[in-house]
Amino acid sequence: MATLLLTNIGQLTTVDAKGSVLEDAAVLIEDGLVAWVGHMAQAPATAHEIDLGGRAVLPGWVDSHSHLIFGGDRAEEFVARMAGQSYAAGGIAVTTSATGQLSDKELSGVVAERRHEALAMGTTWMETKTGYGLALEEEIRHSILGKPLVDSLTFLGAHLVPAGWDAEAYTDLVTGPMLDAVAGNVDFVDVFCERGAFTEEQSRRVLEAAHRKGLATKVHGNQLGPGPGVKLAVEFGSRSVDHVNYLDEEDFKALADSWAGWDASARSGKPGTVATCLPACDLSTRQPLAPGRELLDAGVRIALASNCNPGTSYTSNMNFCVATAVLQMNLSLAEAIEAATYGGALALGVADQVGSVEIGKRADLHVLDAPVAAHLAYRPGMNLTHSVYRAGELVDRLT
Numbered sequence: 001m002a003t004l005l006l007t008n009i010g011q012l013t014t015v016d017a018k019g020s021v022l023e024d025a026a027v028l029i030e031d032g033l034v035a036w037v038g039h040m041a042q043a044p045a046t047a048h049e050i051d052l053g054g055r056a057v058l059p060g061w062v063d064s065h066s067h068l069i070f071g072g073d074r075a076e077e078f079v080a081r082m083a084g085q086s087y088a089a090g091g092i093a094v095t096t097s098a099t100g101q102l103s104d105k106e107l108s109g110v111v112a113e114r115r116h117e118a119l120a121m122g123t124t125w126m127e128t129k130t131g132y133g134l135a136l137e138e139e140i141r142h143s144i145l146g147k148p149l150v151d152s153l154t155f156l157g158a159h160l161v162p163a164g165w166d167a168e169a170y171t172d173l174v175t176g177p178m179l180d181a182v183a184g185n186v187d188f189v190d191v192f193c194e195r196g197a198f199t200e201e202q203s204r205r206v207l208e209a210a211h212r213k214g215l216a217t218k219v220h221g222n223q224l225g226p227g228p229g230v231k232l233a234v235e236f237g238s239r240s241v242d243h244v245n246y247l248d249e250e251d252f253k254a255l256a257d258s259w260a261g262w263d264a265s266a267r268s269g270k271p272g273t274v275a276t277c278l279p280a281c282d283l284s285t286r287q288p289l290a291p292g293r294e295l296l297d298a299g300v301r302i303a304l305a306s307n308c309n310p311g312t313s314y315t316s317n318m319n320f321c322v323a324t325a326v327l328q329m330n331l332s333l334a335e336a337i338e339a340a341t342y343g344g345a346l347a348l349g350v351a352d353q354v355g356s357v358e359i360g361k362r363a364d365l366h367v368l369d370a371p372v373a374a375h376l377a378y379r380p381g382m383n384l385t386h387s388v389y390r391a392g393e394l395v396d397r398l399t
C-alpha cells in the first residue's frame with residue numbers, strides 16, 4: 001500500500017461540514033485517498049513523510065466552469081471592451097473559427113497545457129465545456145478530445161446559433177444528432193440562455209433533450225441582464241446555474257427553495273441548484289459582481305469558478321477568484337474557500353469524492369506558501385501556491 005504522511009501543516013482548512021480548521025496538523029494518504037486527519041503529534045508512524053514547514057493546506061480547488069477547448073485569443077475584443085464596448089455573445093463565433101483551424105493534435109495540446117496550468121495553481125478537479133465547435137463534426141471532435149484531459153466534461157452545443165443557421169433548426173441539430181453523438185462522452189448538458197444566444201423556449205428544449213438522455217444539466221443564466229435562466233435551471237433540477245449576475249426576488253426564492261431538502265450540517269439529502277459565481281468574468285466584462293453574499297444569506301449554496309475562456313475570462317487562477325470574492329463580494333475567507341472547493345464539487349455532483357479533506361476522499365491538497373489561508377486575500381495577486389497533490393501524487397509544476 002502506498003502511504004504518505006504530510007506533516008507539520010501550520011493550518012489545515014478541511015472544509016468539512018463543521019468548517020474545522022486544525023493547527024499543527026497532519027494528513028495521512030493511503031493509495032491516493034485521505035486515510036487520517038488530525039494533530040501531527042498523534043499521527044500514525046509511516047515510512048514516508050513530508051514536512052510542510054508550517055505551511056497552510058486546503059483542499060485542491062474544484063473549478064466547476066471553464067471553456068478550455070479553443071484556439072486563438074480575443075485580446076482585441078478585450079481591449080475594445082476596456083475602451084467602452086459591451087460584451088456580446090457574438091464574439092464566440094470568432095473563437096469557433098480559430099478553433100476549427102487547429103488539428104486534433106494542436107487542439108489537444110493547448111487544452112492539456114491549459115489544464116496543467118490550472119493544476120499547477122491548485123485546481124485538482126476541473127470541468128470544461130465543448131461549445132466552440134457549433135457544428136456536428138466539430139462538437140463531436142471536441143467532446144472526444146476533451147474527455148481524457150479534464151475531470152468533468154459538459155456539452156455546450158447550445159452556446160451560440162452559428163451564422164447562416166435558423167435558431168430553431170440549429171436547436172433541432174443540438175437536441176437531436178449532436179446530442180446523440182456526444183452523449184456517451186459527456187457528464188452534463190449546458191445551454192447559454194441569454195439575449196443573443198438561446199431563448200427560454202429553445203433552452204427548455206435543450207434541457208428536455210438532456211433529460212431524455214438521462215444527462216444532468218447546467219444553465220448559463222442571467223449573465224447580461226435579467227432573464228429566465230435561473231428559474232429554468234431550478235425547474236429542471238439543474239446541478240447549477242452559472243453567472244447569476246442579474247437576479248430578481250423570484251430568482252432568489254427559487255434557488256433557496258431548491259435547497260429545502262438539503263441538510264447542510266449532515267451534508268445529506270437532496271441537493272438543489274448551485275448558483276455559480278464567476279468573479280474573474282464579471283471583472284473582465286465589467287458586469288456587476290454576482291451577489292454571492294446575498295445568495296449565501298438567502299440559504300443558497302454557491303460555487304466559485306474561473307470560467308476560463310478567451311472571451312470573458314482568460315484566467316484559470318482560482319486563488320484570484322477566491323481573493324476577489326473576499327475583497328469584492330463580501331464573502332468571508334472560509335465561505336470563499338468552501339465555494340471554490342466543496343461548492344464546485346456540489347455543482348459537479350462529485351462532493352462524495354472531492355472538495356474537502358476528509359477520510360475516504362481523494363487526497364487532493366493545495367499547499368500554500370503562507371502560514372494561514374487568509375493570505376490568499378490578504379496578499380492578492382501573489383503566487384501563493386507552494387505545491388499541489390492530486391490523488392496523493394505531488395504535481396510536477398513544470399510538465
Ligand SMILES: N=CN[C@@H](CCC(=O)O)C(=O)O
Pocket residue numbers: 067089091092095192220223281307309310311312313
Ligand atoms: N457566456 C457564455 N459563454 C462564455 C463566454 C464565451 C465567449 O465569449 O467566448 C462565458 O461563460 O462567459
Ligand SMILES: [Zn+2]
Pocket residue numbers: 065066067220307
Ligand atoms: Zn461559461
